[in-house]
Amino acid sequence: MRTFVISFLIGTAAVLVILVVGLMALGFAAAAGDWDNFDIAIGPIGLFAFERDGTTTTTSMGIGVVPVAALAGLVNAGAAVLLRRRARSA
Amino acid sequence: MIGRRDRIELPDGVELCGEEIVDHVRGATVRLNETATRLVADLQARSIADAAGAIARDVGVSVGQVETDATRLCAELNNRLLVNIRRGGGLRFLAARWLSLALLLLPLSSLPSLPYRRYPVLRGTALTRALSVVRTLALRSFVLGCVSGVALALLLIGSGLAVVALPIALLATVALTIAAPVHELAHVLALRRAPCFLVVRGLRMAVVHNAGRSALVAVAGPASGIALAIPALALTPVLPEAAFLSIVLSGQLLGLTVLGKDGRNACGLS
Numbered sequence: 001m002r003t004f005v006i007s008f009l010i011g012t013a014a015v016l017v018i019l020v021v022g023l024m025a026l027g028f029a030a031a032a033g034d035w036d037n038f039d040i041a042i043g044p045i046g047l048f049a050f051e052r053d054g055t056t057t058t059t060s061m062g063i064g065v066v067p068v069a070a071l072a073g074l075v076n077a078g079a080a081v082l083l084r085r086r087a088r089s090a
Numbered sequence: 091m092i093g094r095r096d097r098i099e100l101p102d103g104v105e106l107c108g109e110e111i112v113d114h115v116r117g118a119t120v121r122l123n124e125t126a127t128r129l130v131a132d133l134q135a136r137s138i139a140d141a142a143g144a145i146a147r148d149v150g151v152s153v154g155q156v157e158t159d160a161t162r163l164c165a166e167l168n169n170r171l172l173v174n175i176r177r178g179g180g181l182r183f184l185a186a187r188w189l190s191l192a193l194l195l196l197p198l199s200s201l202p203s204l205p206y207r208r209y210p211v212l213r214g215t216a217l218t219r220a221l222s223v224v225r226t227l228a229l230r231s232f233v234l235g236c237v238s239g240v241a242l243a244l245l246l247i248g249s250g251l252a253v254v255a256l257p258i259a260l261l262a263t264v265a266l267t268i269a270a271p272v273h274e275l276a277h278v279l280a281l282r283r284a285p286c287f288l289v290v291r292g293l294r295m296a297v298v299h300n301a302g303r304s305a306l307v308a309v310a311g312p313a314s315g316i317a318l319a320i321p322a323l324a325l326t327p328v329l330p331e332a333a334f335l336s337i338v339l340s341g342q343l344l345g346l347t348v349l350g351k352d353g354r355n356a357c358g359l360s
Contacts (some may be wrong), residue, residue: 007348007357014312014343014353018252021319025333028326072347079348080357087359 004077004086011076016069020061023048027059042068091202092164093187094157095178098130102210102335103287104172106130111172115285116300120172125149129160130167137178137332138164170206171289171298175205211278223275226288227295231270232348234293239263257331265338269318270295273311273342296351306323308346308355315342 023040030038030050039049046062100106101114109127111120122130125145132141142156149156167173191202212222224269243259246252277297284301297312299307319339325332346353352358 003358010309010353010356012346014346017316017339018337018343021323022315022337025323025326025336028323029330029333032327032330074359076347076353080354080359083348083354083359 001060003080007080008073008077010073012069012073015072019047019069020064023061023065024059031057031059059072091188091191091204092138092161092168093178094142094176095137096160097135097137097176097178098133098164098173099176100134101174101208101287103285104208111167113172115287116298118300120167122171125159126163129163130173133160133164147335150214165205171206171208171287174207202357204292206291207287208298209290211286211288212284212285216279219278220275222270223278223288227271227274230290230293230295230312232267234270235263235265235267237293238266254331257358258334261331261335262338265318265322265335269315269342272314272318276310276314277307280307305356305358308352311352312342312345312350315339 026048027050029035031052035050035052037051040047041062042064045064045067047064047068048062049058049060051058092358102113103113105112105114106127109124111122111130113119128145129141132144136144138157142160143153145160146153146156162171164175168175179187188202188204195201209226212218212223215331230255239259239262242262245253246255246258256278274288274295274297281297281299281301284299286299286301288295289296289298297311301307310323316339319336322332322339326336344350344353346356348354348357348359
């Protein structure tokens with residue numbers, strides 16, 4: 001259980017930070033590169049939106065980054081438990 | 091990949107005491123038999139071929155047999171990070187040997203493995219430790235950065251993105267040149283004053299220690315990517331390609347998952 005919780009927390013935090021930095025970088029690049037409006041979403045869950053209105057630009061990060069990071073954390077935790085079981089049985 | 095003309099040297103922190111090799115940094119000891127002790131002592135001054143010749147005469151066995159045994163001993167001790175291999179030839183000789191072995195091993199879908207090399211991390215202030223890490227890894231990181239940059243440029247050109255290939259490849263080169271030593275430096279600084287050493291094998295680098303706080307030490311390396319990604323992010327309004335740089339640098343955090351050795355250490359799997 002300890003391995004599962006630690007791996008889940010570490011995996012979630014790592015992927016959350018990567019997503020936040022990546023989406024911020026995307027926002028900066030879009031603003032600097034005269035990109036048009038766009039958004040990134042998984043079905044109804046929004047991850048990122050970029051809007052250009054004349055000379056002003058708006059970037060917003062959706063709540064979707066949290067479940068995506070949590071899902072990655074879950075995968076990490078599952079893999080950690082599997083690796084631990086395999087190491088014990090070997 | 092150890093040859094007849096190679097010698098060995100005991101790295102800082104490793105000592106031959108009687109019939110034992112003692113690693114003072116890790117607090118480990120390896121017991122040797124009489125012949126192995128003599129070989130370890132001889133091989134610091136003479137090549138494998140010369141030392142094997144002398145032992146073969148004294149013991150009355152074939153030189154080839156002693157050479158094989160001596161090479162195996164060197165490889166085993168090198169795998170345990172207890173000896174460094176001193177090359178009998180220059181870089182060109184090493185490259186030629188690697189290529190000839192690679193051709194032989196290619197049908198087996200394998201490549202010759204380079205020996206480990208152990209470098210000390212100087213004790214003292216954080217600055218002293220940092221300088222010793224950077225000095226050891228700077229050139230290797232630059233080569234790593236260049237190799238990755240060229241590979242990325244070729245990939246982008248091949249994908250029809252030739253316009254952005256040069257700036258992105260340059261940024262990747264810069265990112266890896268800086269990120270690799272900073273990653274190892276973060277491990278070393280997280281260890282505080284605990285003894286440790288650097289190990290390199292080809293372009294791979296690692297910090298080896300025998301101290302506690304292993305989760306904290308493991309997290310420190312990949313987390314250092316964020317410390318570099320933030321300034322890169324600040325560059326993005328001026329240089330949009332720096333967005334890619336910040337993504338690459340923050341991507342180091344993936345090393346905290348079970349995909350990376352640091353991540354497995356942090357998750358308590360090793």
